Amino acid sequence: MSTASLRSWLALRAVRGLDDATVCRLVQTFGSPEAVQAASIDSLMASGCISASLAQAIRRGPDDHTQQGLDRDLKTLERLQLSVVTCLDPDYPPRLKMIHDPPPLLYVSGALTQADRHAVAIVGARRATAAGRLLTEELSRDLASAGFTIVSGLARGVDAAAHRGALAAQGRTVAVLGCGIDQTYPPEHQSLRKEIESNGAVVAELPLGSYPHGYHFPRRNRIISGMCLGVVVTEAAIQSGSLITARLAADQGREVFAVPGFVKADNSRGPNGLIKQGAKLVETVEDIIDELLPQLDAPFRERLKGRVPHPVESPPQLGKAEATIYLALSFEPTHIDDLITNSRLPAADVAAHLLALELKHLVRQLPGQTYLRL
Structure with missing residues (x-):
């Protein structure tokens, strides 16, 4: 231009x-x-x-x-070598153009492509649990591996996990900012932003220099939902902004998906409430893909139908002590002291076996000497 x-x-x-x-x-x-x-x-x-x-x-x-x-x-x-895409340009997201109030122009770093017409948004709590972040990464990785672009908001918690999952699959991801394109919010996601720009795009509708005021984000959310075939909420409290995105998605005629959780957990109340209202319950990526198949163009649909589903993984072959520790872990963080108590193994042995399990990509260490089964 x-x-x-x-x-x-x-x-x-x-x-x-x-x-x-x-x-x-x-x-x-x-x-x-x-x-x-x-x-x-x-x-x-x-x-x-x-x-x-x-x-x-x-x-x-x-x-x-x-x-x-x-x-x-x-x-x-x-x-800054930033580009601008307008609602008259062929690179403007086609689904976004169909909403009631599409932004006339988008500031872009990185690049939007035709592949982004097959986009799914994954959003949720900023204060996500370790299990929530892990599941978000898994869904995002599997969707990106299938050829979908993952759209989210670059926020802490679920958003960051969604972007990282897509990047881990070497897929495309788009971050929609609630501030000017010349700013990064939160600032600690600057390196994540650079990765996204190299494998997708960072976009914003607000003028340059716009500060990330709280009132910018609800309006920003219409872009996240508007670009996509559907929106997945993995964790969210009742007052979470991600529920605004889900509501906008429903208003725009997009699919709404939600991951169920423990009924007493605050971060599960949002998704559980969406399911009560008719959102599609999600346990695996297949639940999302099966629902979206009728909306996809024929070549992409055939490609998805021909893909090989993830095989059911057989239990890992572990030694007796490793197996004891592995079975003592769950998808919720477990402190090393609890593992020592439950396994009745010496502390040094437990630490060594945990390291071995990490190298086998069977567990993940979290801050505070806690561990999570993968």
Whole structure:
């Protein structure tokens, strides 16, 4: 996109009172933002989209202060080598274009591709349990291995696990930010963001420099759900923002999936509630794929039907002491002191066997000397 064309997009979006849906309708009606800006007040009003005052604001164009801000933004985009995809571009996510209020433009680092039309969102609690993160990674990895792009919000907890699962499968993943594209939130996910940019895209609708205010995220969530065939909620409390994403997905006609959990656990109340309301219960990736198959294009559907399901893994061949420790573990974190007590083995032996099990990718060590069975 040329600098002049991008300036026209940014200038049109900067008109106070002009919402996203109206911007998209105007450029689709007139063919380009330049044509919108050049149209007469009568033509703008005849489009049925806007009032006389908004038509006059479009004709006036940005004031000097706004123009200076646009100049700075254009220089920043060039300096950071960021791209912009508009609702008229072929690379704009096709499903996102169909929602009620699609963003007129998306700032992008990395790249959106045609493969992203087969996208599934995985969202959930920021304070996810170790078991929740592990299951999220597993679902994400299996979906990415099957060819789906994983979309999430780069947040702590479930979102980060979803991105990491896709990256572990060398698949595509997209992070949708609730701040400007020139910022990373949370800041400790800067390295994760770089990995995502190399294997997918980071996108944002907010102007450059926008701070990650809490009120940005509920609106951001419509993009996460809008890009996708469906939304999976793995863990979420009753007040979790991921339930907003699930509600938006249902409103947009997308599939909603939820992973059930222990009825007394706070992080299970959200998914369990969604299941009560009709969300598809998920135990394995096959539950998601089977539900989405009718919506997929024929070549992708045939590819999925022809894939070999994960074989049922036979119990690992372990020595007696290793087997004792392995069986004492579960999918909930277990402290090493409890393993020593339950196995009745010397502490040094338990530590050595745990290391051996880690090397065999059968257990994972977590902070605080706790361990989880894989």
